[in-house]
Amino acid sequence: MALVTISGYPSAGKSTRVAQIQAYLQQRLAAEDYAGPKLSVEVLSDDVLNLERSVYNVLSGHRSEDSRSEKPARGALFTAMQRQMSTDKILIVDSLNYIKGFRYQMYCAAREMKLRVCTVHVVAAPDVCREWNTNRKDGRTYSTETFENLIMRYEEPSSMVRWDSPLFSILWLDTEIPGEQIWDALTKGVVKPPNGASLSVAKAPTDALHTLEQTTAGIVSQLFSEASGSSSGGKVVIAVSEGVKVDVTLPPRNITLAELQRLKRQFVTIHKKAITLGSTEKGRMDWSEESIGSKFSTFLGEHL
Template sequence: MPLIVLCGYPLSGKTTFARKLESICEQKKVACFSKSDGDLNEPRDLLYRDSKAEKTTRARLRTEIERVLDKESLVICDSLNYIKGYRYELFCLARSLNTQYALVFCISSREQVMQRNYLLKQENGDYYSDEVLRGLMERFEPPLSENRWERPPFVVDENTDVDRECEQIISFCKDAKVALRAVIATKKLPVTANNILEQAEKVTQRIETQIFERCEPYIPLQLAESSHVFQSSRKVTLAELRKIRRSFMRVIQKNLSSYHSEREIADSFVEYLNTQLQQARH
């Protein structure tokens, strides 16, 4: 069963929708787990008070999801998920298990969000400070249909028939035809435990050089070594690329058995670059 990722402004109805989806899953005897910011046992404002806290929050939530995600249960990620790079990480997580992935975009106006936050404050509930709330709304990156990991998004607003939408999501999740497939690389050279680090050094150095020489802000860059596209909103320095490459090599060293070809290494490195540069913006 798949990973269902909710996204939207803070207080846009994500948790209400998640609870309804859980309820319908229970009626249909579908195993379901919901993981949310609430599971981290800290006030909302502290979880998103600055960029460091936000990164920690995303990392902790991903760990919670990884712990329960499998092919048997439906897992709901009930959080802001406002950064497209993080949503892509979750997409890759589902893909690694050959399971389905669906995005639910909960739409609400800024005025509605501010009003709900005001009511929470009046009730001494778990509310956001005005500064944090405005910052989160300004940084929200809405799903784009051009991004294959965000297509087809399910859209929920105040006019949505929630029961019907939940039924459609569950049907989508049960459809084996839409299950993602883990990347099976086209092998150039076989990579073994003995030479994997050597091959990784070579392929990541080539990618690093191509990006430094050819990358232009906002223009997708197709690399010869990878089936993935590199894209950045700014010119990336060689020092940044080398720092990220060193970090990736440490990841490789801990997961030698996960790679079987240069293409797999290249695909993982490009994904890693995109994610790290995306997170550096926040």
């Protein structure tokens, strides 16, 4: 039903805020006045996936954006998120999520599932995070070098971009969370349609190119035979296949075979791309002889 993306500096108190958000959402779902669908609230985090803080360690003397272990770790988090997202669940992803490109990737995955989304930015001053990181007793401390590197590379969420919106910021000094606003975003917010770029591509049948070539060649051959006997123009009926016929309106002039073949090549070239690369226009691409013949006859009538 919904995806909540948590983002913030290392040791900013994200997991504490996640616990508060989860408790609030569970309380609202269990309330007597709640009449919506039955939902569960689950948390996915680095700790749930047993990802150590060391996956974010930078390589000694290496200034690449990611360490060798961070990319696979991020991939594991994204895969687990995709597997756990569903229409009967509110999923909270508790991780650094400090790269805007990764948050966009998560946003697109949620849209593809037709889920509502929101981003929670857990805000804490770097000095506060340093102190909290140093004083951690749970064995999940970031090394000093890694901590400073993550602070430097952090890309702050912005309410001005669609993949971070709606955005809720919680300061380290706040005792409460904006529970009501988060609840409204997850239960009443607009469900955006999937991005066209994320739709699965509908491939043409394996014989589509052969059918395209054969159908257009047959129409050209018959049309030239009909047109060579008369230059008065008018409507000509062409048999595409058994029981399938199309009409082509000819102009009142002589038509050459070279002209028809040139138009055929143009038509085939236009449609080859849809065959080889596929089309996201599901249900609109029909590669039958009847459909191709109808489109080609219209194309000829417009260009002759």
